[in-house]
Amino acid sequence: MKELLTAVRELRAHDVPEVLAGMDREERRAALAELKALRKEVRGWHWDKQDRVRRALLVAGAGCHTGAAGCASWIGGRDLAGWNRRPFPLVLAALADRDPKWLGDVAHRLAARPATAQTMYELISGLVKKARCPVPTTDGFVLGWAEAISMAQWHRRKKRPLVEVLRSDPYAPALLPRLFEVPELPSQMLWPDDANDPCQWATTLAALPGEGLLERSALVDGCATRLLRGGKLSELRFFLGLLRKLELTEQEETERLADWIGMAADGASTVAGHAQGVLTRLDGRGELTVRALADVSASVLFRTEKKLVRSQLVLLGKVLRRDPSAADELLPVVAGAFEHEDIDIQERALKLVARYLPAAGTPVREELALSAALLGPAHRTMVAEVFGGPAAGTPGRQEYEELLPPVPDPQLLDPAPATLPELVEEVVTLIRSATPDVTAFERALDGLVRHAHSDRSALTDALRDALAGEWWLENEPPSQTERQLRSDAEIRLVVATLLGRVSARAVQEERASWTGTGTCVHAALNGILRARLWEAADAVLSGSTPFLLAVPTWHTGSLDPAVLVERLRACQRLGVRPGEADFAQALLRVRRGDQHGAAEAAALLGTPEGDRLAAWLRADEPLARVHRFDLEKRGREGQTVVRSSRALMASQERSFIQEEFPRSFHWLGRPQVPAHRQCYHWDDHPNQWTATLPEDAETLAAWLLPNIATGVIEEIQDTLGPLVLLTELDASAGEAVHLMVAYALGARHPEDRLSAVDALLMLATRQQLDAVLLGEQLADLLGNGLIKPSRLADSARTAAATGAYRTVLSTLTGALPGLLAREKAPRGLGDLLSVAAECVEHCGAMGGGEPIPGLAETAARGGSSQLVRQAVRLKAAWEQDSDRA
Template identity: 30%
Template structure:
């Protein structure tokens, strides 16, 4: 057996360790023979192997031990076939055993070649390259991926022979910072920074050199993620003794000053902290200091600019002669995005001992009107006019609520075609219920185009028609009933046995949903007997779902002429769609009819519909429990709707036959009874079968205003699109319960249920869209409960909330006295919250400012 036969056999067995043992002891002639055969065998194995990855370690070991030149071995180990599926090979120890038989200079050559082949992001081959560099002691080539790989591989270690070569390069290569930080879950950065600090304490590296390298790395630039490790390392390396730290800061002061204008916030804060520690004799050239302040105060970060303003105040207090030099830097903060920064800048400007106020005077127009007045009164200048209010939001500009799209008029003037009817039935299965339109359209097709309906059903997406539904004991969704009706009318199926028994139990679904199912179910028995109703009583005549009383009477006259009685559910649905106002002629014509249905309608019209149910509601935490009570009418489906209870814990909340599109159509079932619809919607708000828009469309007042406000706050906090549309819709119509909404916002914020920053963005968007009156009323109602009590600290979120309140109050020209706001404004201190509170309280209780009030 030849050496190649032996090696090939071990490769086929995927025995990489055996391959390594064989090739390590082969004479030169056999090595060349094996190396010659390897490429062809690799190609054949790739063609037939299902899982080639299992062969890779054996092929790598064979090539590493037999290929003659270092360049050839480097190329072999980095073949695309070996690296396209795996980026990290677990065979470094095996390859080292094979390679150690080679001469030292050959190994050094291979180490350099493997290093230069390293590439990001995977750094395949890193382990072997690092191992060879350490074993040979060769100076690593200047290759950035090697430095990043070394940082990922654990970073600097005391016993690592690569430390002297690669440590300086950590501060020169982009991408090293995140590698030293490691993944977020590992938190490796602080540990590695402390490790380098320990090396400095032990004398392995020079501490000051490391500090200088950190500063140089800051000056090279990079984002906060890239520089985070180096800011941690710099903080670890700073001298503990204040005097020594100040001395080191003086030596690097000009570099720290250069970091202030544009470095990432953590780096700029580090430099600012050190510079502010300097004593008077140590302050660099005042001109450099004022230039640094100018750059620092131009930054967009409010927190950093606030610290810069404090530094400016300290500088001017120590060096009053620098006031004029600092005035231009201070003036540019008048245009800062943060209201708190602007207020603080104005407060500082009024105390500044300037001799030349020109920069401050010229910047007056950058400030809001109230702040501009203060600067103009001291230094002159022309303040801006108050921010003009955006155009008020009107109902025409508000979004149409999602729920309203389902209340579409029934197009009875244009009968449905057969294909269109079948398509609409399939849409019902996917989420677009059009029950009224389909019932009317299917009956019309039965009279005019039975053959077309039969052909359309055969072409439909469910060729078995009703077959897949027959085995279901309950049909909880209109799709099943509409499919059955279509098949019976087309003559492709008989009426299922006992169809009414397939209705859900009354306690298993909402009575409104049951009403829809009953209307479908009651058609099947007469259709089985060949009786077609002349018309359906309950088909609405208005987009809202209302039914014209005279139209209803005309339909009853057609039934009486045909000597037929309408279905009980169809009759009860028709009664629920009648408007409150009934023409006298409709009553007179109904009373002239003799059928039982006509007598029921005449009595209903005479007393203007059912008695309004009494609705009682109470809340237990987040859950609303509602109870409806009304005198019995003798009509079971109607009595079930107007009597009973509804809460988020009801069993039919999880009814599988009830989908969101069914719930969205409920407003059109009882268009004259919005409070009753709202009561039945409540259980489904928690399951998201109903949206807040459905509740708003059904009823925005009465006992459900509190529920609407409470749930609206929660859904706005979640970013619910329907909630945002509802907020804008109600604000545009003047129907938003702002007082209740404000109190709900305050309570839920105090409970920690919502994040104020999210709600603020929603309110700000509404105000900018023109709904500022509603926003002001909401925030004003929230402030008494939301502002901190005398023994509480203000939250950071209070400042932007008060800023929004001031802006909308100006646009509304509001006036109010809020004791809690006045108490907060009277506190000592100069925080952003207190400044915003004082500004709002001053506006609400003071004289109304006008553009002519300023001092020229």
């Protein structure tokens, strides 16, 4: 036993199996108790030493366990999983003398654990071979098997065809069918498939029925099931490609009619397109009933993909041409396309209904007339021609009313928790929350300072009990915990200081040395937060500070100047000097603009802080003035020198900040000019950033704009976090905020475009939207290729659909002239014209009816392209509304 423990402590993992071979059952059981104690001791070691001892500890513990359950639990322990390759061959050597049945039990227990089944495939496979037991078929083991085969093929550089590997693999018959049932395939299976390469998975699986390794029906059913289930696009492409390689027979297609209907209705675009093609073939063979066609069409016509909807209308037209008697069943389904967002599809559906309306019965005609009456003004003439009656006499556009979201009321922030249990509950929630709320953070921080001032001992005891089990409170050596927490920017830093996990010396060192300077706005704002946290940590240690000044009054982070004056008066009465970072943050949060009364009251205090507050309110200046700055960049595309320009903003120097504020705030007062160098903080703490500068949305937008622009141009998802927060602030929105919205409206990802639409509508509802400015900026971005018209059209259509037609139209009229003037129309311009036309049909023309420059010339080009048709539509709607006016 002593020799075993020595080998483990000396990190000699390779010697452990040999030592174990000389130990009997009782000696191993005794050694196991010592190994468990050592395992617990290792958790407190430095991470580097921990990692080196894990290998020997894992092998020794596995060999000393006599029960299969205990052995599997030991091997699967998360704390024994090192960074380096695990010593599975040594574990197998340590277990070489065990009974095969026992080894099989361990293998199946490991395979049943999701945390180990895939990552420990090599070990489980080795145990199965030694035990000669049935192979496990759990999801994790199947994934591990497929991954191991793929990687082996990669390292062999594909010298041996994959089909031969599977033919000789003893696990293949049991595991191949399970590939269609696991939640996700290994990424290695999804690597691009070359039809001429016999080592790729899709090609190989398609050939397996001929090898007798997998039944063809299992392959076809497996593919259909996965395509119906949905999932990642890469996996859907894999199974769709495999299905196509199988080249289904007519009988196989007919047997799976319900599957094709389900895929066409709910599948991803590529899957639905394939299913639609199969349904077309089934109809051509007379194997698709009218009832089944109606059912699937009712779903497909409500899809957003225009290509799918157009194809379905074509199929419906073929069936109606062949069998006009199906009009009663199919035409009401066709009318569902009247609700599609694309006017071209609406027109196609209306023409199809008009062509076969005579074959429909009276009840169906009445139903279709009601549906057609809901079509927009662009179709009124045709609706009148088809149905006659009331549609022909439809009155002109009624008085339009813009629909915007309600103006959000500022929500008053509750005071800090008054009782100790309330405070402890909030602090624990904040510490254990993945995305802590900024208002809860401010209340809890103030509460910690207040309760530490009144009864620090009770606060410490309550927090220690409530936070038992936190990693930074237990197991870790104090010096290591302190080192990790020193870079923290969360309330945990203050709590850890209060509980003795961060020393008073560290607090003083950080307060004295921390400057908060950074190379970007994110580092600067995070630095301000850290400076406040270190100052609060010092306050809870000394207990000399009764409360914090910078706690916001409203949920946006803004602070009422009258409230700040009262807090300063209370400090004067108590003889307390506020913290520098706390007071500086209060100044940045205090409401400015027509605050003469608060300025006079602050000056009457007769304290340095009162005088500074009075001067700050009287100056009523933005934190920094901003101006447009186009960042030029030169590069090469082959032999061609390419110049690009990115529209950004720069800020001017504010010397007052550098003279009167603490060092951690000085970045805010320096002149800032965008550079080609980019940081990648993205959305670390967007709520904290806006709450730090709630009165300076324009300045903050200018500083955050480079990352927003980069996220949109490089098509990076989830980089628009600060956008909606900025537009919700009760502060003026100028060129920087509008430019940020302009970029965001052209984002690639739909979720980001929804955020942009929310921001646009928020500016409009707060009467901060300058539509002319936004239109000019959009034209600029479109002209420089920084955003795409098709994406802008999608955002504009979404915003208009909420009822904000005039807001959208006033923005588009500024962006369209530049696009219409181009010799070659950019892709997606027709969609933009379509949205503009829809807006005019709802809310009327803008600018006193003056035509949009370039629109008449585009409409006169002739032809039937989407661009020309929408230009004609917009021109007609504009002129009609102008004539009516």
